[in-house]
Amino acid sequence: MSDALRIIPLGGLGEVGKNMTVYEIGDDRILVDAGLAFPRDEHLGVDLVLPDFSYLADRPLLAIVLTHGHEDHVGALPYVLREIEVGEVIATRLTLAMITSKLDEHKLAAATTLREVRPEDGAVEVGPFRMEFVRMAHSIPDAMAILFETSAGRVLHTGDWKLDHTPVDGLKTDVGKLAEIGNRGVDLMLADSTNAERPGMTGSERLVGEAFRHIIPARRGRILVASFASNIHRMQQAAEVAIANGRKVALVGRSMRKNMSIARSLGYVGLPDDALVSPKEAMSLPPDRVLVLCTGSQGEPMSALTRIAYGDHPNVTVARGDTVIISAKPVPGNELRVHDSINRLTRAGAEVLHEEVALVHVSGHACSEEMRALLSLVRPKALMPIHGEYRMLAAHARLGREAGIPAAGIVIAENGSVVELTPRGVEIVDRIEAGVTFVDGLGVGDVQDVALRDRRRLSEDGVLIVVTTVALSDGGEIAPPELIARGFAEDDALLDDLRDEADRVALELSADGITEVKLLQEHMHDAIGRLVYDRTRRRPMILPVVIEV
Amino acid sequence: MSDALRIIPLGGLGEVGKNMTVYEIGDDRILVDAGLAFPRDEHLGVDLVLPDFSYLADRPLLAIVLTHGHEDHVGALPYVLREIEVGEVIATRLTLAMITSKLDEHKLAAATTLREVRPEDGAVEVGPFRMEFVRMAHSIPDAMAILFETSAGRVLHTGDWKLDHTPVDGLKTDVGKLAEIGNRGVDLMLADSTNAERPGMTGSERLVGEAFRHIIPARRGRILVASFASNIHRMQQAAEVAIANGRKVALVGRSMRKNMSIARSLGYVGLPDDALVSPKEAMSLPPDRVLVLCTGSQGEPMSALTRIAYGDHPNVTVARGDTVIISAKPVPGNELRVHDSINRLTRAGAEVLHEEVALVHVSGHACSEEMRALLSLVRPKALMPIHGEYRMLAAHARLGREAGIPAAGIVIAENGSVVELTPRGVEIVDRIEAGVTFVDGLGVGDVQDVALRDRRRLSEDGVLIVVTTVALSDGGEIAPPELIARGFAEDDALLDDLRDEADRVALELSADGITEVKLLQEHMHDAIGRLVYDRTRRRPMILPVVIEV
Structure with missing residues (x-):
């Protein structure tokens, strides 16, 4: 008799952010991702939002597997490690490098063991879980999907992904392996739903590079590019075009410096030392010799670009003739802050190019045609949409139905749903408490x-x-x-x-x-x-x- | 010697909303538009935001001219009439009908005289101001631009507009008259900047009708269409398609009922009596026999669609198989509320079509190619961008420069700037106090x-x-x-x-x-x-x- 596999999403369903999913066979548990969410306006004064992971409190976790290094997949890791005994943390090289610096800050470097995996290598076994990894393209390098081979069946967990056929590092979503896995037969697929409502295909990251190649050579003033600091290839593309046009590159903002330093030291970005200047040096160069890569694409109050927009940055200013490229889309709820930055930068004399007016951003998530392609490759017997608000999960479920999955094989779960996979099929059998925990100042969970x-x-x-x-x-x-x-x-x-x-x-x-x-x-x-x-x-x-x- | 014309924007510059502009020759004053703004999240607990019009306190206004009936152009009228003596209010028929019901509510029906004008008729003279009107297409019928003929020069004030060549009522932006005015020679144009950053042309309102003709006949469940209640032609198009497909129409939401009643009684909408049913009747009909037109496209807390989404509306519910069309774009700052409605409606079983996933909305404002067309038709000597955040004004100014207006003829003013037009040209000569007044509960101006x-x-x-x-x-x-x-x-x-x-x-x-x-x-x-x-x-x-x- 085979043991059932229980899958319990603790976060990321019915919302965008704080992704965290428990996989459980008997008493053995693995956690996939440990993400956080940023507070919305209704969370007055809250700093961070974590999944409520009190369900995990009663026993150690065999492992935490991280699909990639974004905060909504790894940001809660220190808080989990503080409270739960974790056998090991399994991830790719870049993801591990990013969490290492995070664990150092939290003085948790010794709290667990880190195991590096490469999707190209063979399977990893942890207790009753046999895992293989599949390279997936996303807006951060080194993302992967996880294939679980268990006695209850075969489960593919995509993590965040898109079908970029021309990623900057050449490391495409491994469609060959996905097809091979599909041929083996997949009993259940948990897949990213973020863009399920959007028609068509998400553009390749390379499109943004093309936009940079149009914009940067034509400009005479300083150029600032703001993006998520984790979008290393975005930064690399901007830097390469700038360097080819005789500009030096300055990194502004703490996470920008940190991520570029990690990416350069591990060889993810090839940026020559002599191309880099400090922000101070940059401001002493002629404006047409400078590219500034900075944080603040979401209008975050203390970020580099916001301080620059308010004339409040110690080193960097903008003036007439400068160009600011906001290479990101506002996360819902951040629109007014981003607009405020744009208005202030424009008032200071800069021309601001943003995703509403120029192709300076592409999404990191698959749109509906890509999801259809994945469903065709993997041909899962059942689909459980994850990563998204309810409307996105529902749109993803429709795509699954259209791809031929029977209604009984579509699982629209919520945070806290206990989804059970047995050789007989998949169903929601129970629900556990799965709310939120607020981090407010130094207190975790004090704010109710x-x-x-x-x-x-x-x-x-x-x-x-x-x-x-x-x-x-x-x-x-x-x-x-x-x-x-x-x-x-x-x-x-x-x-x-x-x-x-x-x-x-x-x-x-x-x-x-x-x-x-x-x-x-x-x-x-x-x-x-x-x-x-x-x-x-x-x-x-x-x-x-x-x-x- | 001719008198100078002073133009003083009291609202609508550096922001979207609360449009209000003073035109002044010697001691004589006219006000163009008297709009309000809806509070942003930072205006905690405030109900409405008005321009600070204390500048007007010292003497009567000869007239207020209203370009069209949207709240951001007429919403402050009762508050102005309460404090300032106003000779007359001049507007087209639909605009007057809308403000009449508003003035009745405020018990201000006797506060001033209303004068109806038709753009096709001749000039109107009020003190030293000779005005002609030009029909402009917008997302509400009966919008107009104003041409001022004064001793200081000729000024065109566009109000909100777009270049819709196939408006639903056939009343296009009068490009012939704009060209004729251009031939006369325009010294200064104040023009709508809302979409100045957006490339291309705004789609015709008729495109939304085409979307309705695709969507509505294919659906078997109830159909709900949410839009701004003032977008009368949007509602008319949805109703016509529904009626042709054997559905009855229910109007849900106070402003929806009010605006449709005004529009029908004045003949702006031809909706047969027997096509209308009460919301209660509608819910007793088979689902494929019903179209509900409702308010709440912005996710406003007490609106019809929000209450329906929360299962909290006394009459209307949605169920599996129903379709909700949100025929509007969230005003920046309303995104999360609208997403919340979409999620809840989806959870209730409806498929929700919104502007991110289907062409169910077009803007009411001209995009950059239309602005270029206007600049070519009118060929103004000087341009003062109005109606928009700073980034929009700056983008509009760039379009003006590209159209050949010299730098000295571009006036980027702020609320409170005193812009003077004389035969020698146009310049900012002074600035006055022009902040905001908050309406909070029953208090006007008490919240500081x-x-x-x-x-x-x-x-x-x-x-x-x-x-x-x-x-x-x-x-x-x-x-x-x-x-x-x-x-x-x-x-x-x-x-x-x-x-x-x-x-x-x-x-x-x-x-x-x-x-x-x-x-x-x-x-x-x-x-x-x-x-x-x-x-x-x-x-x-x-x-x-x-x-x-």
Whole structure:
């Protein structure tokens, strides 16, 4: 009798970000990816969002396998390693290099063993899991898919991918191996859904290089290219065109310097030493001799490009005649920040080229025609769309149905779904707790939903504090209340009236002999709240403070 | 000697929204458009954003001319009429009908005189302003440009426009008249910059009709189309295709019902009475017999489509097999809300078609090739880009330069710039105060920047209130402080430590004989703030309350 394989997504379903999936046979567990998400506006004041991985707490993990080095696939790794015993972390060379520097920062270098794999090599066995790896093209080098050979069946987990036939490093998605795996017979495929709604094919990374070859030689001023620092080939392409046109290259922004340094030392990027200058040197060169590669393509508040846009960067400025290329697409929710950067850079005199107006970005994810191609190559018996909001998972499911997968073989799961694969097929058999954990300042998991609800309320209408004292010794005499308003319309007449109302309530309660603190607070809260709402149609948070003296 | 013409944009420059421009000769003033903006996330809790029009306070306006009926061109009208004496409001028929219902709601129907104009008729004279009107195509019927003939020169103000050669009502942008005006000689053109960065031509509104003709006949379930309620021809096209396919039409959402009722009663839309059903009736018909036209294309929280998406609408639900067409593009900042609606509707079983995946929307604004065409037709001596963020104004200015306008004739102004046109040319001669006024609940202008700053701070880190009493009669004894935290990480150990620290500070101050309230508050604030920051790297708003008893 074969053991069932249980697959439990802890993150990445119904959302874009914090990808994390448990694979479980009997008591043995492997984790695929350990990603984080960046907070949305509704997560007021939160720094990072992690999957809630408390499900993993009861026993060690045999291994964590990382498909590639993006934050939404590796960013939660330090937080997992802090709490869970992990046998080894398995990944390709670049991915390992990126997490090594991350683990060093968190003082977790000794927390586990790192095992480097190359997709071209043979299978790896960890407990009951036999894994092979398949090279996949993506917007960071060295990405891979994972094929699990288990007693319950064969499962392909794509990670993030696209079908780039002309990647910059020549390392294409290995369609030959995918076809061979398809011939072996795949029982279940978990595949990236990000662009499932988009028709056609995603452009090759090389298209952006072509755009650079059109733009860069024609410009006379400084050129700044902002992109995700992990998009090493994007940076390489810009640098190569610039160097060929007599420009020196400056790296600006911490993660840009770090990633380029890793990529250069491992040989992923061939950038000659004498082509690089410091940001300071760059600013002393003639403008047509400079290319700046910088962070900040998402308008992040403290990033290099944002500081440059605000005239607030210690070294780099832009002036009339300069060109800024924002080689990225705003992640949904970041649009206004990116637009703000564009406006400020334009005001400073630069011409800003961005994805809305020029072909200076391509996605890292397969569009629907590529997904169809993958479904044709692999011909899985069942499909479980992963990596995406519900609309993307649903669109991916439609593609699967069109490719001939029967309805019973389409699994639209959620974070926390327990998906079981047995020789009889695949189904959702259970669900576990799988929410989010917030990292807020130095605290991990301290901020709860109620705090966020409070922050939201405070953010909309402010706070009104009513302070009064009740003199128990004096037969319960209640002092005239004081009012403190913050984030609330500053209308003195209204505040006066509220003070009068608070006085009136205090006197009335006093006359009624009510001295119980809870009751006083309730009366005060309701009376003030009513008056505020009548006068302003607003509901600030009202905090009555009653002190017994 | 001719009088100078002063043009003062009070809104709409460096932003998208709240368009409002003063035209002034000597003491005589006309206002073109009186628009509002919808608050951005940074305007925590604000309902509406108006231009600060205090510049207009000192004397009556001869007239307000409205180019078309969109909220960003007419929405501030009631607020202006409440404070400024206005001789007359001049607009086309549909625009007047829309503002009439708005003025009725504000009980301002008697505040001014309404004058209907037709672009095809002759000139209108108001004081020293002789105006002609030019029909322009846009995403609402009955839009027009204004040609001012003044002693200082001839000025064309386009309003919002596009070069739709096949508008649904057949009323095209009047290129013949624009050419004729160009032949007369235009000294200055103020023109819409919204899509100046976008290459090519904006598609005709009729393209969306073609999409409807492909989509609607093929569907078997209910079909919902969400769009701006003012996009009357969009609704008409969807309704016509639906009716031809045996569906009845239900109007859902207050502004949808209102605008369609105005448009039908004035003859802008020919929708037979028997084609309309109530939302309730619609839900009792077979799904393939129903089209629902609804509001909520921007994911607005209380709108029809959002309530439907949340399963919270009193009449309308969606189910498996239904189709939702979101026939609009999210205004920047609304993306996440729209995505949330799409996800929820998909989860409810509907297929959602939106502008990212199908051609179900076209813009109402000219793209760069259309702007070049306009510049060729009108051949203005000078160009002042209006309606747009700085990047859009700058892109429009580049188009003007490429069209042969000399650098001295390009005026990139800001809200508050005083632009003077004389027979010698055009230049910015001064600037006036031109900020924003917030409408927050029932208050207009009560919320100031400091309140917004407070709300932002509260929204990020919450609030911590420290309450203590000082007994003046008892020689300044300070009671052990109480702590109240809201929107702040709920870590009991931390709160205990903060309470201890507050106690310590109280005792220390008491021992030092410090009883002055301000001083006590300062000490408490600093000590607690320091400890909170050390422990959490967060800076909640700390409000020390000291009460003398």
